[in-house]
Amino acid sequence: MNLESMYQEIILDHYKNPHGRGLREPYDAESFQVNPTCGDEVTLRVKVDDGKVADVSYEGQGCSISQASTSVLTDLVVGHTVEEAFTTMDAFVELMQGKGQIEPDEDVLEDGIAFAGVAKYPARVKCALLGWMAFKDAVARTTNGVETA
Amino acid sequence: MNLESMYQEIILDHYKNPHGRGLREPYDAESFQVNPTCGDEVTLRVKVDDGKVADVSYEGQGCSISQASTSVLTDLVVGHTVEEAFTTMDAFVELMQGKGQIEPDEDVLEDGIAFAGVAKYPARVKCALLGWMAFKDAVARTTNGVETA
Amino acid sequence: MTTTTANSVPLDVAAIRADFPILTRTVRDGKPLVYLDSGATSQKPAQVLEAERRFLETSNAAVHRGAHQLAEEATDAYESARVRIAEFVGASPHELVFTKNATEGINLVAYAMSNAATAGPEAERFKLGPGDEIVITEMEHHANLVPWQQLCQRTGATLKWFSVTADGRLDLSNVDELITERTKVLAFTHQSNVLGTINPVEFLVKKARKVGALVVLDACQSVPHFPVDLHALDVDFAAFAGHKMVGPYGIGVLYGRRELLEAMPPFLTGGSMIELVRMEQTTFAAPPQRFEAGTPMTSQAVGLGAAADYLSAIGMDRVAAHEHLLTEAALAGLGEIPGVRIIGPTDMADRGGLVSFVIDGVHPHDSGQVLDSLGVAVRVGHHCAWPLHRACSVPATVRASFYVYNTLSEVDALVNGVREAQKFFGVA
Amino acid sequence: MTTTTANSVPLDVAAIRADFPILTRTVRDGKPLVYLDSGATSQKPAQVLEAERRFLETSNAAVHRGAHQLAEEATDAYESARVRIAEFVGASPHELVFTKNATEGINLVAYAMSNAATAGPEAERFKLGPGDEIVITEMEHHANLVPWQQLCQRTGATLKWFSVTADGRLDLSNVDELITERTKVLAFTHQSNVLGTINPVEFLVKKARKVGALVVLDACQSVPHFPVDLHALDVDFAAFAGHKMVGPYGIGVLYGRRELLEAMPPFLTGGSMIELVRMEQTTFAAPPQRFEAGTPMTSQAVGLGAAADYLSAIGMDRVAAHEHLLTEAALAGLGEIPGVRIIGPTDMADRGGLVSFVIDGVHPHDSGQVLDSLGVAVRVGHHCAWPLHRACSVPATVRASFYVYNTLSEVDALVNGVREAQKFFGVA
């Protein structure tokens, strides 16, 4: 195995210098997600204004992959409409579940394409998706009105 | 396999003409035993007078082996002291659990020696012991005073 | 069902037999083995044994846990088996829970229902109490009877049951008295392991749906023997076992409709089925993991996947047609012998590949012994369906059950053996 | 325990390795496999695979049922395996119940106890209710934690637990506050699957006996790794799994003291565990059959018998001594690396053959990935002991666990791999 194929420079950069980290107010909904096999966890908040993702803030503990992918997530969704964000999410999920067979589209996924190598390691796919699951869940909670702060 | 080694003439005789069959009064205790794998069952009564087995009566349904061995049982125990009966029983049980390696003593087991061949068939050993288990249990009940009729 | 499709090519039984190493052995002083006890457990082809062995020799590791290569390969093998088995029975992979046998599968449902009493509001629909009723049938295997008795004992619910008619069918005459608004569960066997009777699933499901009862299907004797499409049958739960379908011991399958498994409280608890564990409280994973506590029967799942592949390659239609042929021959052959009584339907309508019978004047145990002495392995006793035997007024029966590797000449051996038994015990 | 006996000859590891086909394979582009994950599941020697295969190819049939020759042979193989396994752990055969894994064994006891509520007066001693207490420890595997939480939920009993000290031992300072007249069950692990700590069974049993509490021992990490004599330990119940002791998946063992098993109500119900079945009511067989519902994991029992034989032939003293050697080396090697923290005792007193650790600045998942890239298979995560990790203030650890087939050079590979991980993530 070529370690570099999983740990691309971009991933290590995001891991060491995460974007948007920390929990911020105000927010509309929060989601707590955990990976039961390794104990990684993330708490993620979203603020949605007029159908746009105004802010994503988060904290958590986890491996480089889960931390970096959440950092990349904030870059990809903040400032975009929820619809756009979900399209991006779908592309990212598809990439991760593609067993390394899918060619990522840099126009859509930007730094997210660095995770193409992770898709070859099934045990790490969940790590890469942890923040995204929290994002999806948090957004669902805002529109369901389950939680509004 | 030699069918005749299991189904000795003596066994078939007892099967066709069982000794002491039928439930009789008076009796001191009764035991109901069942073989859960095949559904064979026996209800057996004992009458004990002054430490002697005065009568054994029984009814039940079952294969030739279980029926014949209960018939042989009555021959072996009725008229003997409980102690003698238990000694005979121990010899019979030992024979049956001996996997066909034990040479039976005709002085002790009389017709019971015909069951030596059955001991080679583990699945049938329980059949041969069904009546004896009922006898043991019924006698225990008389001395325990659990049941007296 | 078991009707022969016009264009189905008969099985190449000789080729199939070559896959089963045990069939070449002899028993009782050199008699060729005639194995007619597949209803109890089937034999296993080299393909299944090989698949399991290959897994253990190359990819063995704990699944769903490690991050190393072996663990990835093992997880992949385990989950891909689930996908193939799901396909085999017309279900989705996440609707299949691996259990140790079919018995555990039925117990799982029964215990989850009593656990609902102290689980959250999500579990409300599974709660049972006094006044509620569970309906089963008199022809059930103990595995689909005792767990429901026990559930009633734990919850105060009441057990009711369908009787069996003289010709070995469910007596449906009082169906509307039995299945009522009080019925919470209807559990019955797809095919009786004693009578061979195939029960009218569609009719019973319709009755249960009308009153909102959950339907639990004992598919132990159907999935191995004819095509079963669980989604098409529209049952809520179904259980079957690997060892009866040319697969390994130690693995069974519980099917549950997705939305039910999602709402159902767990049964066995421990590792791999949790979401978050604290000393004070635990939350649980989504199904099927929620119901697979502890290290799973990993290599057995791989083996069962190979078994499903093996049967699929033959084609379940052809399996059923072959058994149909053998059963017809057995019914005809045994039917000709005076003093032999078939227990179960004597015609081939809605009937699967096994025949139970008694010989007048010869106890089943003794009949079995004579057959055994001739190399013919059958099962004798009540076959874990004691109440059914009582209903049929026989203490026990002899059962010959057929599978893909049996031949018409083995049916002849059975029929001849029965005549021998009569001769030996002097009743012919 | 794990002390080396003076005259014990070291293992011939090369010969042992030759028994395990998987150890010759390579991973991740040609790296030799260094399997250090036996704490999760062990590899299987050819002897075990062969025993199971031979059984399936020659004597396979349903046990305790048929009267034909195969059924006799199968029953004999199954029950003789029970005898050998019982001998291996210092118990009597009728005290061993075969389960699907260790998790089922512990659940069996927990469910039997809640079933006691509606069972007869015989079961009185197993009844639990509000005011009663179950005591466990913070270092338990989820398998010996969640079932007790659930039992408390079903019965209203209260769960209490021992804490863990900073050096990874049970904190026994409050033992007399924890184990009181209210204590009905004391359940704890013989050896922690994370810390390697071996717990003081004798001391704890004495405390439990004084108050009449039942002692349940999780023997998953002890029976495979050092000599265990259950009668000498005098515990009431113990559970372990086949797959961790060079045996098959899909089989575990629950040990129960004879008089307890005899009084205990059943758990799983169905075929083969009954005495008399009527539609209205069922009575149950004597143990161990009472607790083995349905078709058992027959070939797996045969395989586990072969596994016990295999380990006995090596000698459990020598197994323990060998692991002692490897663990000492690992503790020394890892202990020298700045930034590596051992989670668990750092000395060898009352300590078994595994080492868990964290690398400062590198998440365990990432450490594991680097090791994997070098062919070293370890486990990362919370190892189904989440509360323990919380108590140790680490979200996860890396665990290297050793067995008979591991070598000192594999320990070196581990230590070097850890240095590589530090380099790769820039923390060295």
Ligand SMILES: Cc1ncc(COP(=O)(O)O)c(C=O)c1O
């Ligand atoms: C200490 C301990 N207890 C219980 C278990 C559970 O064993 P199983 O998964 O075989 O049920 C394990 C292993 O996973 C263990 O290490």
Ligand SMILES: Cc1ncc(COP(=O)(O)O)c(C=O)c1O
């Ligand atoms: C109809 C039926 N139900 C249930 C079972 C129980 O299956 P298992 O013993 O694999 O749990 C069997 C077979 O024994 C069966 O034939």
